[in-house]
Amino acid sequence: MNLLASRSSRMKASEIRELLKLLDQPDIISFAGGIPDPALFPVEAIRDAYASLLGGAEAGAALQYQVSEGYLPLRRWLAGQMGKLGVACDEANIFITSGSQQALDYLGKLFLSPGDTALVTWPTYLGALQAFNAYEPRYERLTVDGGNMTPDAYRAAAAANGGQAKFAYLVPDFANPTGNTLNRQQREAVLDLAGELDIAVIEDAAYRALRYDGDGEPPILALDCARCGSIDKARTLYCGSFSKILSPGMRVGWVCAPRHIVEKLVLMKQASDLHSPSINQVVMHRVAEAVFDGQVERLIGAYRERRDGLVAALEANMPEGVTWSRPEGGMFVWVTLPEGSDATALLTRSVKEARVAFVPGSAFYADGTGRNTLRLSFTLADRRAVSEGIPRLAAILKG
Amino acid sequence: MNLLASRSSRMKASEIRELLKLLDQPDIISFAGGIPDPALFPVEAIRDAYASLLGGAEAGAALQYQVSEGYLPLRRWLAGQMGKLGVACDEANIFITSGSQQALDYLGKLFLSPGDTALVTWPTYLGALQAFNAYEPRYERLTVDGGNMTPDAYRAAAAANGGQAKFAYLVPDFANPTGNTLNRQQREAVLDLAGELDIAVIEDAAYRALRYDGDGEPPILALDCARCGSIDKARTLYCGSFSKILSPGMRVGWVCAPRHIVEKLVLMKQASDLHSPSINQVVMHRVAEAVFDGQVERLIGAYRERRDGLVAALEANMPEGVTWSRPEGGMFVWVTLPEGSDATALLTRSVKEARVAFVPGSAFYADGTGRNTLRLSFTLADRRAVSEGIPRLAAILKG
Numbered sequence: 003m004n005l006l007a008s009r010s011s012r013m014k015a016s017e018i019r020e021l022l023k024l025l026d027q028p029d030i031i032s033f034a035g036g037i038p039d040p041a042l043f044p045v046e047a048i049r050d051a052y053a054s055l056l057g058g059a060e061a062g063a064a065l066q067y068q069v070s071e072g073y074l075p076l077r078r079w080l081a082g083q084m085g086k087l088g089v090a091c092d093e094a095n096i097f098i099t100s101g102s103q104q105a106l107d108y109l110g111k112l113f114l115s116p117g118d119t120a121l122v123t124w125p126t127y128l129g130a131l132q133a134f135n136a137y138e139p140r141y142e143r144l145t146v147d148g149g150n151m152t153p154d155a156y157r158a159a160a161a162a163n164g165g166q167a168k169f170a171y172l173v174p175d176f177a178n179p180t181g182n183t184l185n186r187q188q189r190e191a192v193l194d195l196a197g198e199l200d201i202a203v204i205e206d207a208a209y210r211a212l213r214y215d216g217d218g219e220p221p222i223l224a225l226d227c228a229r230c231g232s233i234d235k236a237r238t239l240y241c242g243s244f245s246k247i248l249s250p251g252m253r254v255g256w257v258c259a260p261r262h263i264v265e266k267l268v269l270m271k272q273a274s275d276l277h278s279p280s281i282n283q284v285v286m287h288r289v290a291e292a293v294f295d296g297q298v299e300r301l302i303g304a305y306r307e308r309r310d311g312l313v314a315a316l317e318a319n320m321p322e323g324v325t326w327s328r329p330e331g332g333m334f335v336w337v338t339l340p341e342g343s344d345a346t347a348l349l350t351r352s353v354k355e356a357r358v359a360f361v362p363g364s365a366f367y368a369d370g371t372g373r374n375t376l377r378l379s380f381t382l383a384d385r386r387a388v389s390e391g392i393p394r395l396a397a398i399l400k401g
Numbered sequence: 402m403n404l405l406a407s408r409s410s411r412m413k414a415s416e417i418r419e420l421l422k423l424l425d426q427p428d429i430i431s432f433a434g435g436i437p438d439p440a441l442f443p444v445e446a447i448r449d450a451y452a453s454l455l456g457g458a459e460a461g462a463a464l465q466y467q468v469s470e471g472y473l474p475l476r477r478w479l480a481g482q483m484g485k486l487g488v489a490c491d492e493a494n495i496f497i498t499s500g501s502q503q504a505l506d507y508l509g510k511l512f513l514s515p516g517d518t519a520l521v522t523w524p525t526y527l528g529a530l531q532a533f534n535a536y537e538p539r540y541e542r543l544t545v546d547g548g549n550m551t552p553d554a555y556r557a558a559a560a561a562n563g564g565q566a567k568f569a570y571l572v573p574d575f576a577n578p579t580g581n582t583l584n585r586q587q588r589e590a591v592l593d594l595a596g597e598l599d600i601a602v603i604e605d606a607a608y609r610a611l612r613y614d615g616d617g618e619p620p621i622l623a624l625d626c627a628r629c630g631s632i633d634k635a636r637t638l639y640c641g642s643f644s645k646i647l648s649p650g651m652r653v654g655w656v657c658a659p660r661h662i663v664e665k666l667v668l669m670k671q672a673s674d675l676h677s678p679s680i681n682q683v684v685m686h687r688v689a690e691a692v693f694d695g696q697v698e699r700l701i702g703a704y705r706e707r708r709d710g711l712v713a714a715l716e717a718n719m720p721e722g723v724t725w726s727r728p729e730g731g732m733f734v735w736v737t738l739p740e741g742s743d744a745t746a747l748l749t750r751s752v753k754e755a756r757v758a759f760v761p762g763s764a765f766y767a768d769g770t771g772r773n774t775l776r777l778s779f780t781l782a783d784r785r786a787v788s789e790g791i792p793r794l795a796a797i798l799k800g
Contacts, residue, residue, distance in 0.1 A: 040461030049455035056448035062439030251679030280650030
């Protein structure tokens with residue numbers, strides 16, 4: 003259980019990159035990329051926002067340096083959005099990042115010293131492992147269905163490796179890669195464990211708005227605030243992103259956190275890149291005010307249909323012994339092959355023989371296990387891709 | 402000489418920030434900010450580039466995720482620009498950053514372990530010290546007019562502090578804060594020292610294009626390439642930026658470096674923020690292709706006049722014993738007060754009594770010395786600011 007997995011997951015990342023290069027070939031049907039459908043970007047709203055901004059009195063300020071914490075009207079708008087999710091806060095609790103990847107990097111830098119322990123689910127978001135690896139932690143397994151080690155056992159294992167447990171990281175809604183969502187009890191259990199260990203919780207909410215079924219649960223941060231009475235006493239750091247709803251290429255994300263954490267992140271940002279691009283923050287604020295809710299509805303309609311299509315194709319085609327998740331939202335379906343299968347070897351065959359690509363699941367395990375799992379993204383999976391690609395993948399599995 | 406100056410320069414930075422808050426008061430004449438004049442931004446060219454990009458076939462790609470190394474056409478354009486400066490290279494030697502501050506952060510992260518030594522000039526760019534401080538180095542003084550310690554002495558001092566000398570950092574053209582420019586002999590001497598120590602040279606070229614007099618010298622990287630025959634064997638890492646010419650708020654900079662360094666920076670960027678905003682890179686490429694040279698000419702005309710106006714006002718007003726630089730380019734004039742003067746105390750009086758602001762020079766010294774120096778920026782110094790502000794500042798110095 004005591005795994006120093008940095009090296010192992012880095013190698014996986016480079017393997018994945020090599021394989022993903024194959025995807026440039028035009029006849030490949032890819033379920034690999036974890037990216038939104040560019041045909042659904044609100045291009046017109048974004049174009050109008052840049053045009054009116056650069057034709058108006060704020061153009062100079064939007065092209066100039068600005069404060070490290072971010073554009074105040076955007077921070078206020080986000081504080082309002084967090085309020086709707088049950089997190090009472092104001093702009094002092096909002097810090098603008100260059101995408102939520104930067105939030106993970108900064109939080110890794112803030113909390114981790116070499117040899118410290120980060121609790122992550124098995125599997126977890128590969129980019130989080132990459133961000134944290136720079137600070138040389140070890141990883142310990144966090145389970146959301148009970149079965150965690152006792153707090154004393156976590157502490158002892160961390161101490162035996164010369165560090166301390168510093169945080170639990172997880173994606174509670176439609177996780178990358180599994181598509182899983184934590185219920186209320188599981189969210190409370192994470193807070194219980196973090197409280198007993200007195201560690202932070204990093205809540206990666208990148209997919210939260212993309213819910214296709216049901217009502218969902220409050221963010222862990224909201225439950226934390228309800229427990230302790232104020233966001234400034236909370237231990238949860240919520241990482242949000244516009245990448246999945248409006249545009250990843252503009253690189254705008256945010257952290258909602260206690261003020262004392264935001265203040266540290268601001269100093270870190272000042273030293274590391276001064277601030278996120280001023281112009282993108284102003285435009286994102288205007289676009290979000292104008293079209294955010296409608297854009298979420300539009301994406302939900304499109305992606306729900308694609309998820310349903312992918313799941314139906316798996317049901318119709320996959321051989322016995324193969325199982326998969328039916329996510330309530332997000333971008334990913336998680337497939338489990340029979341014990342002993344190797345999804346990395348399958349990928350090589352699948353690309354070569356079936357011209358179908360996916361991401362092998364072991365890339366997402368801090369310890370490199372999970373070799374019989376794989377991730378399928380449905381955001382770019384139109385009817386043709388699904389109706390041709392899934393039978394071809396299934397044929398290889400049967401063959 | 403063996404200074405662990407992180408804490409000292411951090412305190413200075415926070416002091417400076419407090420003082421700079423005063424600058425929001427509308428009647429203050431400020432020579433403090435190190436920012437370009439927003440009235441000179443090429444707003445129309447930038448507006449047109451966003452509009453045509455977002456109205457065309459590349460809109461989707463510009464709003465989507467992209468590769469960590471940056472937008473290929475921009476990297477090729479920059480390789481061409483570097484070629485004009487005497488650095489034969491191609492796109493594999495160009496890495497796009499979110500402003501050159503991010504380059505300094507990444508290079509600090511790449512080279513420095515706690516206790517390692519960075520050679521910097523006394524004074525140097527405050528933001529570089531802030532970027533490097535995150536990696537807990539100590540600083541050793543680099544002089545460009547000879548008088549450096551012997552390589553053995555540098556090595557011994559570094560080893561005595563439990564680390565190694567890792568790089569020399571400097572701004573060879575119109576330095577922030579002094580306005581000084583290194584001549585050919587000084588550039589070669591820096592390479593000689595770095596060669597003897599076998600360390601990297603970080604060449605911060607943020608102001609290079611803004612030359613108002615004379616012809617200038619090749620970049621240190623060009624001299625390095627001439628010595629070793631190929632950029633891929635060079636020890637110099639050139640950090641460039643569009644911030645001073647086109648727009649700081651778009652946050653686009655670059656590193657020109659040996660391929661093996663670029664490859665490491667790409668991995669670092671993938672883990673830390675995936676990539677700089679796609680859309681800003683595409684727009685910067687289009688704007689640079691369309692207006693870069695003309696914009697440089699325009700800025701040179703405007704800023705040369707402001708430099709001349711500021712220097713003339715200093716000559717006409719400053720009391721005996723006060724001296725100043727006459728920079729060949731850039732944004733700053735460096736003022737030296739009589740020995741024993743304290744520019745931080747002067748700033749407090751100057752803001753209160755004369756409503757004039759500047760940056761005290763000690764902020765730029767890794768060891769907190771230089772208390773009798775101060776920095777004046779002339780980029781925002783129009784005739785009224787100079788004709789009213791400098792006599793008022795001089796009156797305080799005389800009084």
